[in-house]
Structures are given as C-alpha cells and as structure tokens.
Amino acid sequence: MKLTKESLNRLYDKLTLSQIEVGIKTDGKDLIALDKRMIGKLWYIKYTFKWRDDPRYKKVSFGSYLDDKFKIREATFDEKLRIYAKYGEDALDLGVGLISKIKKKCGVLKTPTVIKEIKLKAKRLKNPITRLQVEEVINEFKKPEKIKPHKVDWRYRYEMKNKEHVEALEVMAELAEQNSRLKKRVKELEAIEKMISAHFVKSPGNVYTDYTDQPPS
Numbered sequence: 001m002k003l004t005k006e007s008l009n010r011l012y013d014k015l016t017l018s019q020i021e022v023g024i025k026t027d028g029k030d031l032i033a034l035d036k037r038m039i040g041k042l043w044y045i046k047y048t049f050k051w052r053d054d055p056r057y058k059k060v061s062f063g064s065y066l067d068d069k070f071k072i073r074e075a076t077f078d079e080k081l082r083i084y085a086k087y088g089e090d091a092l093d094l095g096v097g098l099i100s101k102i103k104k105k106c107g108v109l110k111t112p113t114v115i116k117e118i119k120l121k122a123k124r125l126k127n128p129i130t131r132l133q134v135e136e137v138i139n140e141f142k143k144p145e146k147i148k149p150h151k152v153d154w155r156y157r158y159e160m161k162n163k164e165h166v167e168a169l170e171v172m173a174e175l176a177e178q179n180s181r182l183k184k185r186v187k188e189l190e191a192i193e194k195m196i197s198a199h200f201v202k203s204p205g206n207v208y209t210d211y212t213d214q215p216p217s
Contacts, residue, residue: 042070102114106142
C-alpha cells in the first residue's frame with residue numbers, strides 16, 4: 001500500500017500528539033528488536049556455514065553472500081552483532097548507533113558506565129532525555145584526544161631541497177663560466193703584453209720606449 005496523506009489521516013486524525021509519539025517510540029523499539037532478530041539469524045547462517053547450501057554461494061565468503069543477498073556490509077553486520085551480543089537490552093533501549101558512538105568516544109571499558117549514567121539521568125528528568133543531554137554524559141567520560149604529531153610534508157621538503165640543489169648547480173655553472181671568461185681574458189692580456197714587449201724596450205726608469213728611437217749600438 002502506498003503512503004498517502006489520505007491513508008495517514010484515516011489512521012491518526014482521532015489520536016492526540018502524545019498517543020502518536022508513544023506509537024513512534026514503540027515502532028522504534030520494534031524495529032530494533034526486528035533488527036536484532038535478523039542479525040541473530042545471519043549469525044546462525046554464518047557460524048554453521050549454511051549459506052553454502054545455496055549452490056550460487058557454495059564457493060564464496062560469507063561477506064560476499066551477505067552483500068549480494070541482503071545488501072549488508074560485513075563490517076556493519078559484525079558491529080551490530082558485537083553490540084547485540086554484549087549489551088542486550090541496553091542495545092534495544094538506546095539503539096546500536098548510540099552504543100557504537102559511546103564505544104568509539106569513551107572506549108569499551110567505560111561504555112557500560114556511560115550507558116548506566118544515561119539511563120539514570122533519563123529517570124531523573126521529568127521530560128524525555130534529549131540528544132544534547134546524552135552528549136553531555138558522553139563528554140564526561142570521553143577519552144582524551146590524542147595530540148597528533150606534526151606531519152612532515154616530505155614531498156614539499158624534497159621539492160625545496162631539489163630546488164635548492166638546482167639553484168646551487170646554476171650558480172656553480174655561472175661561476176665556472178665567469179672563471180672561464182676570466183682565464184680567456186688573462187690570456188688575451190698576456191698576448192697583448194708580449195706584443196708590447198716585442199715592440200718596445202724598457203728604459204732605466206722602467207718606461208717602455210719605442211726601440212726604433214734608440215741609436216744603433
């Protein structure tokens with residue numbers, strides 16, 4: 001049957017808001033109970049290897065069977081199984097998602113204590129416990145956050161070192177070229193000096209004089 005406004009009006013027009021809300025909570029618990037029953041059936045199939053009775057899945061893993069047949073990831077199944085097996089009624093009252101969150105934030109050892117505190121707080125309140133109030137209890141027992149070590153960007157460092165190395169090589173090449181030009185210039189000057197020495201003679205005052213001006217010896 002399709003979900004329509006007309007069908008909903010027939011069901012709930014004569015009910016109060018409070019009555020509808022009670023029904024929603026009951027439905028929620030029923031859904032969790034059905035989910036627990038389904039996980040139980042799947043667990044039985046898993047530990048008895050019964051999925052291999054179906055020729056199509058005879059040679060595949062349970063995870064492949066689970067995903068193909070029921071579109072459930074094996075990691076999701078495993079997490080639900082752990083929670084239903086360990087926390088029983090608490091899982092039905094609080095839900096798998098919340099308990100899984102408590103385990104992640106507070107650790108496995110503190111989870112029973114956190115669940116107990118949430119239930120005690122719910123009993124003390126006049127109105128139903130809110131999500132914010134649940135979060136407050138969880139935060140009281142939350143594991144201290146680990147200080148993440150500074151992540152070294154090795155790629156960036158490598159690129160910078162490589163850049164420095166290339167720049168150093170370029171400077172060395174430029175210096176080598178300058179040195180080569182200087183050597184060439186020195187040779188040119190030496191050649192010029194030889195030409196001058198061949199054309200002039202030194203006087204006693206270390207002054208070059210054109211040898212053509214000297215009297216014949």
